[in-house]
Amino acid sequence: MKIQHVDSTRPRVLLDGATGTELERRGVSMDGKAWSASSIRTAPAMIREIHADYIRLGVDVITANTFSLARHMLRPAGLEEQFRLLNQEAVRLALQAREETASAPVAIAAAIAPTTFCVDSRRCRPAPADARNWFAEQAEILAEAGAEILCVEMIEDIEFGSAAVAAAVATGLPVWLGFSCRQATDGRMMLWDRRQSLAEGIDAIAPLGGEAACIMHTEVSLASEALSILRDHWSGPLGVYAHSGIFVMPNWQFNDVISPANYVTAAEEWWQLGATILGGCCGIGPAHIALLGERFFPRP
Numbered sequence: 617m618k619i620q621h622v623d624s625t626r627p628r629v630l631l632d633g634a635t636g637t638e639l640e641r642r643g644v645s646m647d648g649k650a651w652s653a654s655s656i657r658t659a660p661a662m663i664r665e666i667h668a669d670y671i672r673l674g675v676d677v678i679t680a681n682t683f684s685l686a687r688h689m690l691r692p693a694g695l696e697e698q699f700r701l702l703n704q705e706a707v708r709l710a711l712q713a714r715e716e717t718a719s720a721p722v723a724i725a726a727a728i729a730p731t732t733f734c735v736d737s738r739r740c741r742p743a744p745a746d747a748r749n750w751f752a753e754q755a756e757i758l759a760e761a762g763a764e765i766l767c768v769e770m771i772e773d774i775e776f777g778s779a780a781v782a783a784a785v786a787t788g789l790p791v792w793l794g795f796s797c798r799q800a801t802d803g804r805m806m807l808w809d810r811r812q813s814l815a816e817g818i819d820a821i822a823p824l825g826g827e828a829a830c831i832m833h834t835e836v837s838l839a840s841e842a843l844s845i846l847r848d849h850w851s852g853p854l855g856v857y858a859h860s861g862i863f864v865m866p867n868w869q870f871n872d873v874i875s876p877a878n879y880v881t882a883a884e885e886w887w888q889l890g891a892t893i894l895g896g897c898c899g900i901g902p903a904h905i906a907l908l909g910e911r912f913f914p915r916p
């Protein structure tokens with residue numbers, strides 16, 4: 617299925633900003649083990665309102681709040697029994713927001729996250745066979761619930777990331793790859809887990825499929841370098857949705873979040889490098905997206 621208003625050969629797509637950290641900024645408390653998963657139950661109206669705020673700013677895509685709803689994230693929080701229901705409900709909230717607010721086409725994406733909130737992320741990761749099955753289950757639930765794009769967010773290593781991408785691609789929906797990067801001590805650009813380089817990660821995962829690839833949940837200051845590497849290893853549409861601030865489980869720290877004006881200045885470089893899909897990840901909210909929209913996606 618294609619997204620009618622998004623030209624996948626030369627997309628010009630304004631994404632939303634954060635949902636999870638935006639809930640926090642608006643006072644919703646997070647779960648100590650599964651971060652924003654509990655908000656589906658405790659703050660559904662607020663989730664809908666955040667989606668609606670982004671829609672009013674003219675975004676082309678909103679992403680349902682499913683980032684924390686992988687089975688391996690719900691399990692430690694004692695929420696595993698609600699796996700299906702929470703995923704369905706998160707997509708429903710996004711669909712509702714569109715129904716109630718959109719006056720122009722908006723696509724509904726849903727996040728699938730091959731990451732963990734555990735301090736020792738490798739130890740907390742499910743066994744490979746479980747990971748494959750659980751991501752496949754989640755991808756099918758999201759597709760059935762009405763998601764129109766699957767965004768694999770925070771690809772932090774090749775094994776875990778591949779399992780999620782393969783599961784998402786198998787649904788037949790458009791899949792957007794979201795590579796999350798950090799620097800090694802010697803300065804090399806690595807996948808978030810710092811065991812494999814970004815270049816190795818893209819080369820291993822891109823052949824599995826995907827219609828667009830983004831640098832996401834990556835420090836603003838590293839995004840241009842990461843994007844240059846992505847551009848050299850991926851021939852399809854490119855995007856960036858960076859983060860600003862740091863995460864101290866379960867709360868994003870907003871003290872040093874970049875200003876909207878400075879975020880747009882950083883995005884100028886991403887645009888020059890060929891990124892035509894732009895939005896924001898953790899710490900980046902409606903004020904940033906408003907300015908990004910004015911600068912790069914002027915509406916008639």
Ligand SMILES: [Zn+2]
Binds near residue numbers: 833859897898
């Ligand atoms: Zn993020």
